[in-house]
Amino acid sequence: MSRHKNIDYNQKVLEVRNLYQHFKVGIGSRKLVVKAVDGVSFDIYKREVFGLVGESGCGKTTTGRCIIKLYDITDGTIKYNGRIISAGLQGNKYRIRKAKLACKNEITEHRPLAKKIKNIKDEANNEIVLMNAEIEKLQKQQENEIIRINKIINDYEEKVSIALHAFESKRNKVRLEEKAEIDRIRQRDVLDLFRIYNKTLHLIEQKSKSKIAYIKGLPIPENEKIERLAEENEVHKENIAQTIxxxxxxxxxxxxxxxxxxxxxxxxxxxxxxxPEVNLKDPEIVEKINAVKVKYQKIYEQLEAEHQVEIAKIDENKPDKEALENEIKQLKLSTAQKIKEINAKIKEINQQAKQRINEVKQHAKEHPELYVDNLEEIEKIKQKYQAIIDEEKRQLKINRYYNKLKETPEEKAERIRKLKQLKEEFNLFKQKALARGESKEVIAEEKRKLKKKIKEINAQKPSYARNMSTMQMVFQDPISSLNPRMTVREIISEGLVVRGERNKAIINEKVNRVLELVGLSRDHATRYPHEFSGGQRQRIGIARALVVDPDLIIADEPISALDVSIQAQIINLLNDLKEQLGLTILFIAHDLSVVKYFCDRIAVMYYGKIVELASSEELFANPLHPYTKALLSAIPHPDPDYEAKRVRITYDPSVHNYLHDKPELVEIKPGHFVYANKEEQAKYKQQLGIE
Structure with a gap:
């Protein structure tokens, strides 16, 4: 446990609570909600390396981007250094809508007329829902049948097209062979070779002359010029020899x-x-050329015959296109007629429901004593839900301030109160000092202290640039994450400029310092990203994150795009920086073998949820969730004999029975959390020998 000794468990750098990030895709009836992150909660402590692992698409990168505010989160809160920096607004809005609907439904229960009308509408709607489902089913069946029929036609046309393409390819190949043979007789192939040879010699001469003129014009010592001219002469001779x-x-x-x-x-x-010395009018030459043409004409005829045989074979199963198109037409007419009949039934149900509602309303007019509203109970319900709605609206308003990293009205009022109190204390001190006959220097000193305290209080006001610049991200792709038009100095210093630093000497000093920290030279600051290797580019990305002295670094798969040897270098660099600078790191990866040796605690994600969370030693020693076991079994082993024999575990989500007994993230043993229902919790405790 010595690896955890530097972690300050009394200071939470990051607190994520019930984080939801949903994306809406599609439109209309095809609209879907993708739950990229679905109720994630965890804490990261000072100087801790927290690993977030899982397969591609599990939501780990989305979680990192939510934390650094690249996305507006759907629901939940993210607290950074004790202050909420992100709060989901959609959750508040959803709960307001839900409360209004629940209020309306409860009030309806205490209004006899409204209740009867609602029941009639519900009955009608239930029938209409079933009929609409039947319409969707018919449309889907029609769509599938049309796809099947079109596939028959397309398969035939594709086979014909492939056969024609193969025939054309063979014929073109034969044409090239025929041309080459005739060119050989006419000596045109030799002529082409000499033309290319002459042109190549000309280009070599021109290039050599240009290079010699360039060397002669260089402002360098004469002996160096002679040496470089000799080198160029050797290169020139080598090029000529290769061409020959x-x-x-x-x-x-x-x-x-x-x-x-x-x-x-x-x-x-x-x-x-x-x-060419060949006389094309010479009867012997003409005869040779004609013989070649006759030979290849037979080959063309043979290819054509083979092609026709293949087409005839394909045509044996040629579909009747006209009949199939008529079948599609009849299918569309039949489906349209069935849908028309269902829509007529829906219209009839709506009319019947409307008629029944009118009858109920008429009955209510004739017998009002049977339809008396329970006003007292309705008022209680309104008050209950109004309190819920008001609280959600209040929280929604506060969350908007949090998301913009601005003072809430309560925080502003508290700051103003403190400032007023300081000024009152100073005025009281001034009056007493004057009464005692104190010197002006004493009052001036007290005023300086007052200004200092006022400055400290005002400095506590949240600032987007100041608060968020202490959270930095290292991206997966070191190429795309760097601006190719900016020098390394400009890239690294960008964070300092955003924070308001304008002193070039300070900026250059900090840039040089972080370049040396990540193993690069100060001279690299004037270069551009394309002049570096992948590993060096990632070091530049790390330097850019370090230059603002961050409290938290989010490393989003920083090694997955690099070679294996470079991966080890970057991990060792991050490890050294963690020890040297006391960094807090959220390390996102899918390679558990890397995470094991670098992270203090690991959270395993699957489909937007954390399914297991424990220290790295505990997770590898006692994995509980089946998905974690599957991930661990996928780690490759260096021993080929062991690798060939070992059994891999495949995760099957259907093993869980969550129909009635719902799962949640629970602490099975101190520091070890797992996503499980009560039955699974008992099983896991038994595995660990916990009573």
Whole structure:
């Protein structure tokens, strides 16, 4: 437990309570709510490294982004250094709507006429809901059937298209072979080789001349110029030699006779003036070319025949497109008719309900004594729910102040009260001092103390830039997280500028200090991100976070985009910085093998919920939740023999029976929490030998 000795358990840096972050996707009837984070709660203490692990999509990154206020949270609160910095407004609004609806329903129970009307409407709505479900079912069946029919047509057309594409590819390949063979007879292939060779020699000469002119114009000593010119000459010779070898190798394959004729000229590095010696009107040459064309014409005919056979085979199962399209048309007409009949029934139900409501209203007019409202009870209900709504509205108003990191009216009133009290105390002191005949210096000294106290009180006012700059984030992708148009100095100093620092000497001194802290040189400050490797870029990201002396760093999978060796370097760097600077870190990762050796406590997330939370030693020694066990079993082992034999655990959510016995995050043993219902809690306690 020595690794936890530096943690200050008396000071909570971060307190997350009932955090919900829901995203709405889709529109209309397809609108869905994605519960990315669903009721998460945890604390992080001073100088603690808290790990948040889970598979991709479990909500760990969303949790980190909620904490640093990149998202407006749906519900819950986030407290940082004793002050609420985020509070969900949607939760308050939902509870207000819920209270209003509950109030309306309870009042209806004490209004006989309204109750009867409500019952009639509920009966009608229940029937209409079933009928609408039937309409949706018919529409879904129609959609699936149309997809099935279209698939038959599309599958056939795709097979024909694939066969045609294969035929065209083969034919194009044969055409290229035919052209190459005819070019060989006409010696055009040799002509092309010489053209490329001559052009390459020209480019090499031009490049060499340009480089020589550049070297001669450099403001460097003469001996260094001679040395660099000699190097350039060697490079030039090497390029010429490679070009010559390449041409000789190709000519030896294409035309050994022409190679023998021009080899001396080629080896001397001269440009070749080649003119084909073939007389295209020579009957022998014409006959050779015609023979090639005849040969390849037979190949074309064979390919065409094979293609037709393949198409005929595909056409054996050719669907009747017209019949299938008629089937779709009939299906649409049939479905539309059924939906029309259901809508007619819905209209009839609405009319019947309206008629029954009118009858009830008429009966109420004729017999008002049977429909007397219980006004006393209604008033009690209104008062009860009004108190709930008023409290939620009050909390909603306060939460808006918290989210903007502004003083609440209560905090402002308290600050003003303290300032008034200080001024009254000073005025009283001044009167007594004057009465005692004290010197002006004594009063002036007391006034200086007053100004200092006023400044301290006003400094406690929340400020977005000041409060949030002490919480920094290190991102997953070191490339995307750095602005390519800014130098390293500008990137790192951005946080200082946001806080209001304008002194360039102080900024440069702090930037240089953090660069050395993360293992980079001061000289790197003038460079741009593209000049660094991935590991160096991540060090720059860490330096940017450290420059404002943060109380909390959120490291969002800072090593997952790096090579294995670089991952170890970054983890060792973070470990050293944690010890050296006493950092508090929220470390988000999916690699449990890394988290084990770096984090003090670990929370395992699954589908937006924390399913287990314990110290790293306890979690690895006594994993309780089946999902945690599955994650641990997925950690690769360096021994290949052990890796091949070991059994991996697959998590199956259906093993839990939460229909009636609902689960919650409970403390099974001191410091070890698990998401479980009462039955599972008893089982886990038995596993740990707890009575």
């Amino acid at each position: 070898d390449r041409l000789i190798n190709k000519l030896s394959e294409v035309s050994p006779d022409i190679l023998a004729q021009y080899e001396d000229q080629i080896r001397q590095g001269h440009k070749i003036k080649f003119k």
